[in-house]
Amino acid sequence: MENSRIVLVDDHQLIIDGLSRIIQEIPGFELVTSYHDPLEALQKIPVWKPEILMVDFEMPGLNGLELIRKLKQQIPELKTVLLTMHLDQATVKEALSLGVNAYILKNLDEFELRVALEKVSKGQNYYSAPVTEVLNSKSKSIQKSSNSQLDLLSGREREVLKLIAEAFSTKEIADQLSLEISTIETHRKSLMRKLDVHNVAGLVRIAVQEGLVS
Amino acid sequence: MENSRIVLVDDHQLIIDGLSRIIQEIPGFELVTSYHDPLEALQKIPVWKPEILMVDFEMPGLNGLELIRKLKQQIPELKTVLLTMHLDQATVKEALSLGVNAYILKNLDEFELRVALEKVSKGQNYYSAPVTEVLNSKSKSIQKSSNSQLDLLSGREREVLKLIAEAFSTKEIADQLSLEISTIETHRKSLMRKLDVHNVAGLVRIAVQEGLVS
DNA sequence: AATTTTCTCCCTGTTTTCGGGGAGGTTTAG
DNA sequence: CTAAACCTCCCCGAAAACAGGGAGAAAATT
Known part of the structure; x- marks a missing residue:
């Protein structure tokens, strides 16, 4: 089986460097390139035809969701993973409606990243526990993690x-x-x-x- | 020569994982442990007696500068590296007055991290070009990297x-x-x-x- | 040393916000 | 069906925001 080709977009080079090393150690996945400028990524990603796109949410110029939206118009079959610092209900909902395949918080560890990537490459979705908790906001959320x-x-x-x-x-x-x-x-x-x-x-x-x- | 012992504090586990891999590849340095909770780090770092402390600025509970200030009171000879997302003059100035030995933006690459660590371990300081530029704010910064x-x-x-x-x-x-x-x-x-x-x-x-x- | 910027405070006047009501028609939920 | 919530619009008055100006002392730059 061929490796899943990943493209990474994050405005912080140091984080790209670190994530790329983590991805290297996950068998079955291959980081083909990365961008720190979302606008550049928007133009050049189509030529790479990656299977999976990992995007940071917080970026100057064009945020991660907007980048995903625009790229999905061109490449509907693209699988997408959204990386973010903080959990926020509005963003989660927008991500879901966009069909983002995984929503990963940066305070998760590399094991969860691996699980998420493996699921996504199989066509499944991955949302970490805190994320799904935010979604089922109708359930209690009485005192804890009150919804927005x-x-x-x-x-x-x-x-x-x-x-x-x-x-x-x-x-x-x-x-x-x-x-x-x-x-x-x-x-x-x-x-x-x-x-x-x-x-x-x-x-x-x-x-x-x-x-x-x- | 022994390795320089580094302790890393960042609230995002994924970033700790990535940075630790980068540090592993830099000869002469050794990451002995890391924390994602600044308050826990404050208590436990003294027992590790690291030579270099790398701290993220943006953290909940206790920001990186405050953590450095408190730890320097206990360990005055501690060498410190501040990691941050964005450049902000007030923070830079406060960091300098605290005697922070390096100020690194997360959008720099691993090579600059290496240079910075090597300088710091020799007792020198490292401030990247954009940082020094902010300090000499008389220099215009006309079209590029226009600040906020x-x-x-x-x-x-x-x-x-x-x-x-x-x-x-x-x-x-x-x-x-x-x-x-x-x-x-x-x-x-x-x-x-x-x-x-x-x-x-x-x-x-x-x-x-x-x-x-x- | 001279100039510019910053920081403080003031004046006048118009517009908008804010807090308290009420009120009638429509939509939604029990 | 009925009650609650929503949407629309109105009244009033006190408080605050907004816009324009001036001005002196201190600090920073040149």
Whole structure:
């Protein structure tokens, strides 16, 4: 059986170097090349035709999910592994809807990386325990690992929050949604009540933390 | 000559695994142990008596610089290498004043890691080109490697921006810094002018994007 | 030594936010 | 079907943000 050809994209060269050594020691896998610039990766990966693409989520210019989305349009059969620093529900959900095959936290160890790669190459998916826990958010999550605060918002409220966090003024938001200013103000008040903050700064902060923007 | 004994602290196990392999390949150095929890590292490192300590800056609980500060009180002769994701002038300056022997960006490659370790073990210091450039901030850095928008802010402005992004009101910030409200308003206006935004939402967004908070 | 930037504070005035309500129609869930 | 939640819009008033300016003392650069 041939090795599975892997391409790695991470903006930190030192991490590429380290991961490449780990991958070298996993039988059946082969790192063919790597990129530290997501935009360069986007252009050149199609010519490599790798079987598996491993991408860091946090990158300047183009984040990992966007890179995967664009590459999947060109190479639908590409298998993808997302690497990330922190766990965040919005990102996990977006990754799933994109069909990412594995979601790996950087604080996992090399054994889990190996398991994940082997599963992915067989066409299966791999999501580590903390990840699946975030997904089954309907299950308890009463005191521990409470799911995102955004879950108690209505659709419209989330929409308004997103625009607030993008630094639009109330008037601009009203124009954009074809609503009255007073309506946006009502939504903003509901947002502050539900999220327990008392100014827009608090709203923006939560929106960014939860990955609603940027 | 004996090997230089290194201890590594990084909250991401995968990165520890990768770096340990790189260090293994550098002759004259030996990784004796590693920690992913800075608090555990703080307690146990003294018994290892390593020659060189490599620490990630971004860690939960206790950041790399604080860990170094506390350990240097116990082991003044300890040689220290700070690893970090992003370049930030305030951190660089604090690191220098702490006597950190090397400051390495994670987007550097393994060769530079090797050079840095060799210099440090000889009692010299290593600061990569981008780091020294940040220090001599008089050098323009005109088109390439343009640093963040925050670099055109003064120290006080950065401080105020941080507090704004943490959702404190103008009055609360004034109290915290023992300044008049009017002063904070002036700083806020300067921030908006320099960063080209027109409301707090825009300020918070930039602050979060640039890693000033959260 | 001279200039520029920073830091502090002030003034005036307009706009927006914030917190508290209410209210009517629609959608959703029990 | 009924109750709850959602969406829309309105009222009020106090507080804060926003925009423009000025100004003096201290610090940093040149």
